[in-house]
Amino acid sequence: MSDPVILLSSDAFTDDERARVMAQGPTVAAVTPEARQALPEAVRQGIRAVANKAHMPFDGPQMDLFPNLELIAHFGVGYDAIDVAAASARGIRVTNTPDVLNEDVADLAVAMMLAFSRDIIRGDAWVREGTWASGRELPLNRKMSGARAGIAGMGRIGRAIADRLAAFGMEIHYTSRSEKQTPGWHWHGNDVVSLAGAVDWLVVAVVGGEETRGYVSKEALAALGSDGVVVNIARGSCIDEEALIAALEAREIAGAALDVFYNEPHVDARLVALDTVLLQPHQASATVETRRDMSVLQCDNLAAHLAGRALLTPVN
Numbered sequence: 001m002s003d004p005v006i007l008l009s010s011d012a013f014t015d016d017e018r019a020r021v022m023a024q025g026p027t028v029a030a031v032t033p034e035a036r037q038a039l040p041e042a043v044r045q046g047i048r049a050v051a052n053k054a055h056m057p058f059d060g061p062q063m064d065l066f067p068n069l070e071l072i073a074h075f076g077v078g079y080d081a082i083d084v085a086a087a088s089a090r091g092i093r094v095t096n097t098p099d100v101l102n103e104d105v106a107d108l109a110v111a112m113m114l115a116f117s118r119d120i121i122r123g124d125a126w127v128r129e130g131t132w133a134s135g136r137e138l139p140l141n142r143k144m145s146g147a148r149a150g151i152a153g154m155g156r157i158g159r160a161i162a163d164r165l166a167a168f169g170m171e172i173h174y175t176s177r178s179e180k181q182t183p184g185w186h187w188h189g190n191d192v193v194s195l196a197g198a199v200d201w202l203v204v205a206v207v208g209g210e211e212t213r214g215y216v217s218k219e220a221l222a223a224l225g226s227d228g229v230v231v232n233i234a235r236g237s238c239i240d241e242e243a244l245i246a247a248l249e250a251r252e253i254a255g256a257a258l259d260v261f262y263n264e265p266h267v268d269a270r271l272v273a274l275d276t277v278l279l280q281p282h283q284a285s286a287t288v289e290t291r292r293d294m295s296v297l298q299c300d301n302l303a304a305h306l307a308g309r310a311l312l313t314p315v316n
């Protein structure tokens with residue numbers, strides 16, 4: 001077998017995804033910094049591309065272990081685990097897998113909003129556990145259609161969410177760097193406090209990373225108010241999680257529907273204890289179809305690079 005040119009840097013790949021990477025060229029797996037350090041120097045010298053996945057940081061010192069590294073092909077739209085500035089400084093290209101997951105992420109955001117507003121999870125238990133049969137009605141829940149939705153971050157995923165919510169007759173407000181050509185929708189510049197103050201639902205769809213750390217601040221949560229609900233399908237870091245927990249515990253906001261967390265997969269016990277929080281295991285893109293498309297796009301980027309062709313979805 002030829003010497004490896006691709007490093008598999010994560011153990012989060014499924015068998016199919018790993019096989020697809022391995023079809024792009026000779027591959028070696030080293031999923032921890034220690035394992036990479038322990039690779040023979042000749043192997044490290046041969047690595048031209050990394051196939052990355054999940055949240056394990058890939059930083060400058062990791063890149064320096066591979067002096068001939070040219071590409072980090074990430075599986076995922078969010079690439080906050082990769083130090084892109086460090087990569088650029090070393091002439092290393094980074095790719096991600098945008099767009100192919102927009103619909104699924106938007107679907108999950110809407111599903112969480114419906115589940116939260118219509119108390120669907122409790123309703124299921126109500127039937128299953130015989131509470132309904134014993135004569136008790138589920139307490140009245142909350143109407144979603146026609147309410148006001150705020151999309152924090154009107155990028156491609158934000159737009160897919162907004163389009164769905166518009167179909168529910170909801171009033172659409174948003175933040176983004178520039179105003180979109182969407183007559184009737186309300187732009188709040190980059191002011192998330194103004195956005196939160198104008199809506200019933202605050203849906204977080206900004207990109208992750210240092211720039212958006214704590215973007216939904218204590219002030220934004222206060223502006224959302226006691227009838228407001230936060231929905232997060234972006235990154236845990238995009239909300240000040242301590243402020244969120246404090247606002248939920250004090251009933252200063254009505255609730256939260258969360259697919260992402262600060263310290264995933266370990267969710268803060270205070271969130272788990274609250275009955276005003278709907279929790280999901282970071283599964284927004286987790287359908288068979290979309291995960292396959294993400295894997296194919298990651299591998300198309302690897303293949304393009306190794307064949308000297310232009311990258312399909314470059315980040316830098």
Ligand SMILES: O=C(O)C(=O)CO
Pocket residue numbers: 075076077078079101105234282283284285
């Ligand atoms: O692709 C990503 O970055 C995701 O987190 C999908 O939910």
